[in-house]
Amino acid sequence: MKKVDTCIRHSCQVLILILYETACAQISSTHRSSIINETTSIIHGEEDQPLHLQCPFSVTNTVLKRNGRIVKESRLGTLVYSLILRKEDHNSTFTCETYTSAGRKRTKNTATLDIRYKPFLSMNYTSNSVYEGQSVTLCCSSYSRPLTTEMWWDMESRILSSDDDTNVLCHKIINISREDSGSYKCSAENEIGIVNDEVIITVLYPPNIPDQHIHFTDTDVLRTLQCLANGVPAKYSYGRWQHLSRFGEHIRYLNSSPDGKVTLPPIANKMERYQDNGIYLCTASNTVADSFGNSFQTGKTFVMSNVRISSYSRPLTTEMWWDMESRILSSDDDTNVLCHKIINISREDSGSYKCSAENEIGVVNDEVIITVLYPPNIPDQHIHFTDTDVLRTLQCLANGVPAKYSYGRWQHLSRFGEHIRYLNSSPDGKVTLPPIANKMERYQDNGIYLCTASNTVADSFGNSFQTGKTFVMSNGPPVFVKKIEHKQYGQIGKIFNMKFIVYSTSEIECYNIKSENKEIRVSSEMTHVNSSMVFHGTELSVETIEVVLSFNISNKSSRQDYTVTLCNGYGNSSFVVDLKSVQVYVGRRTKNDDPMVAIITFTTFVVMCVPILGAAVFLRRKRNRRTSEDVSESESVDGQPVPGENIVYQNATHSVAFRPTPIQTSVEVIEYNRGSYTQEQNTAPLIGQLNYADVIFQPSTTQDVVQIIGIENRTIYADVNVSAGATSSVDTRSVNE
Incomplete structure (x- = not known):
């Protein structure tokens, strides 16, 4: 009975194994499997493609591990594990292991995935805001396998920069402006495909408040002004309005609403609404400062009332007209009121406006003079200097109303706008360039010279000082x-x-x-x-x-x-x-030619120097040998004095003193007075002092002449009488002589 049960269980296992292997065979027929066995070490794949890993063992207890962790196991033998490849799977290790029923490891085969994948992009700059005028560098890095073949930056399908065979591409925006706001896209391509990523840049800039020209009539009930701020971010805070006259004189302040509006207070008498004429200044801020550090920006609204004149006559007026320099501006019949409206008045409108009225009795006229104030206009100038010009003077040509100006200092810039120096201006706006003695160096005066002038009238941006450019060219040779x-x-x-x-x-x-x-x-x-x-x-x-x-x-x-x-x-x-x-080396050139030339040159130099050095050493030794032989010959004669040689230096302003000569039983030369000088004095040049030695001889009755001579030039320095007795001192005058 046990045998029957065993056979039945064995038959079931065989049947299940056959069914499983049949299913695996069906999977392998549609998708190729990569078998992990003892001959497989690397399995290749491509990103986004399916991969089927197969452990081919037909025994039970099969385990598949990924990087050491079990991902699948089977007790039916052959095991198949499927996955969609990602770039993160590159270099992953898969191991097929089999175990006995007792849990002991039987076999182990390992393979590593080699995945080809599309570029992976990383940015150095995340989507953010940047202030206008700053510089921004956008860098994009690509990691891919195989290597990236091309990278590019684009904005709204407009290519900004590109490069081939690189994995890093940067795009630099210098002096970024509000027009540069938008989405910047970086793309990278290799053999597998193309990927892209983007960064959104928002350029922050202070509000721009354009000028407005508004005309009210006596029929307008509500007269409201709006401060039209336009900046990024578009969240504003407003200051109070200021009412000025056409000449810039303060009239009053008016409170602003939270949205930047002001409503002019009502005036019951319409004939007195002319008092609302003038310039209205509004201020707005979005927390972004301008290039001068101002967080609040100013805008102007020009409020105009029509020029109105009335005629009273008897009989009634038959005709009225306005003219300027005999040019009719407006006219009307059978009226006693005539208005002429000037919209957006400009400097060309300055002048005398004459109103005339006529009836049956006659014609009369009256005039009003309008002076339009405007800031200085400073035209550009182009000036050429030559080397014969002694004085080189520039003039700031300001032209505005009123014609009374104050001038700032001049600024010298290069053609590329780089600052060079400042120069002080004269009260009338002139500057004289400092002289340069060397005419060949006058090119340093080339460039752009900026002058500033003000007549207290601000421009539409609120700037009271206006700027003009003078382009200077100092002509000269190259x-x-x-x-x-x-x-x-x-x-x-x-x-x-x-x-x-x-x-x-x-x-x-x-x-x-x-x-x-x-x-x-x-x-x-x-x-x-x-x-x-x-x-x-x-x-x-x-x-x-x-x-x-x-x-x-x-x-x-x-x-x-x-x-x-x-x-x-x-x-x-x-x-x-x-x-x-x-000389050119003729023959077949190799990459080692240049080092060989250097070696040959050095060897030639050494060969030429060795004989010269050898000759010098030989002569020196020969001279020393001759000196030694002379000394030896003197010592070999019994009772003869031993000549002592020394170089004597003496300055006439220094006295020379010898110590008493010691009694000696043998001939020797004793260095004298060495301990009386410091180390620095001993090593210093012997200038103004005597270098000498005591020469001591044995008493002798010989009458031969003994002399002290110099080493270098054999100069005779003294005659010595060896038959005389020793004395305690030497007369310095005899030594000097």
Whole structure:
């Protein structure tokens, strides 16, 4: 009976295993499976594609692990695990393990996923707000496998910047403005596909309040003004309104509503509503300050009433008219009131307006003079100076009403708007440029000069000082921007390209190169580039010309001077180059040629120096040997004095004192007075002092002449009588003699 039960259970397991393997076979028929076995180490896949991993063991107790954690297990043998690939699956490790019924591990096979995926983008700048006038750099990084082939930034389908074969792309916005607000999209592409991401930039700027011109009539019941603020963010706070006369005189303050409106108080007598005429100033803020640091901005509303005149006559007036300089402006018949309306009055409307009335008795007229006040208009000027101009003066040409101006200091800018210096203005708006002794350096005065003037009348933006530009050009010959090396090297028989950068106020008109007073044939290439120069102590960006002059090097001499001359419409400049020719290595060139030349040159130098050094050492040793032999010969003669040699230096202003000569039984030279000097004095040059030594001899009756001579030039310094007795001191005068 047990055998029957065992067979039945075994048959059921076989049946279930057959059904499971049949199901796996059906899955494998529609999607290819990747088998993890002992020969598989890497399984390839692609992002967003399905992957089926198969553990092929036919035994029970099969486990599939991902990065060490169990993701699926089976007690029926073969195991299949399916997933949709993501970039995060790259380098994931899958392990198939089998265990016995007792739980012991039998087999283990491991494979790593190699996933190809589309670019993954990261931004250095999240969607945010930025203040107008700042600079913003948007950088986008791409991580992909395979590598990114192209990246680009665009805004509303307009390509801003792009690059190939890179994984980082930056787009820089300098001096950002309100028009730059919007969505910026970064895209990256590789073989797998294209992805993009975007960043939204909101440019914050203070309210702009445009001027308004409003006309009220005697039929208007409510007369309301609105402060039309326009900025980002669009949440405003308003200050009170100020009523001014046409001449800027204060009249009154009026409180504003929360939405920036003001209603003019009613005036019962309509004939007195002219008192509402004038300029109404409103202020608004959205917490964003302007470039001057002002958080509240100002707008103007010009309130106008019609020019009204009445005629009283008997009989009644038959005709009335307004004219200006004999030009009829308006007219009407059979009326005693005639109005002329001027909308948005301008400076051209200044003048005398005459009203005339006529009846049967005659014609009369009266006039009113209107003066329109406006801030100074300062036109641009273009001034050229030459090297013959001694005084170089600029004038700020202000033109406004009233014509009484105050001037600010001048500002000198480069052509690119970089600040150079400030210059004080005279009371009448003039400035004289400081003199420059070297006329070749007057190019530093080139640039844009800003002057400011005010007549107390503000413009529509509330600015009382207006600005004018004067473009100054100090004409002169070309200026070489960078120092040109005097010594240069070229190859005989080759074309030498001489490159340099010049600053010129006009185009280069001619050029030549001379060698030995002979002009040589040369070709040129000129390119306009931006470089940096120093103007009055400030380094600036300037427009320059890169010049490349090409010519053949003469083989007459290995070293030759070339004079290069450039000229423009205002003069010429030259420089001299000492061009040293270098022999060209003929033969097959390898990448090791340049190091070999250096090694050969160094070896040649060493070989030339070794004999010279050897000869010097030999002569020195020979001289020392000769001196030693002389001393030895003197010592070999019994009773003969030993000559002592020393170099003597003495200044006549210093006395020389010897200590008493000690009694010696042998001949020796004793250094004298060494301990009386410091270390610094011993090592200092012997100027103004005596360097000497005691020379002591044994008593002798010989009458031979003994002399003390110098080492270097064998000069005889003293005759010594060795037969005399020792004395306690030496007369310094005899030594000096």
